[in-house]
Amino acid sequence: MSTVAEIEAAIEQLxxxxxxxxAGWLDERRGMITTSEALFLQxxxxxxxxxxxxxxxx
Numbered sequence: 001m002s003t004v005a006e007i008e009a010a011i012e013q014l015x016x017x018x019x020x021x022x023a024g025w026l027d028e029r030r031g032m033i034t035t036s037e038a039l040f041l042q043x044x045x046x047x048x049x050x051x052x053x054x055x056x057x058x
Contacts, residue, residue: 001007011022 001010011019014022
């Protein structure tokens with residue numbers, strides 16, 4: 001399974017409880033990503049323009 005379409009199709013085949021577990025995991029992951037991006041933006045801001053956007057990889 002390597003494409004979003006394949007993953008979505010597989011998730012749709014799961015029993016409800018397992019689908020809810022995957023949904024919960026995705027929500028947690030989304031929260032971590034959002035928090036990390038906010039932290040990296042703050043670090044870049046604190047380091048100033050001279051450093052560029054090193055934490056966000058830009």
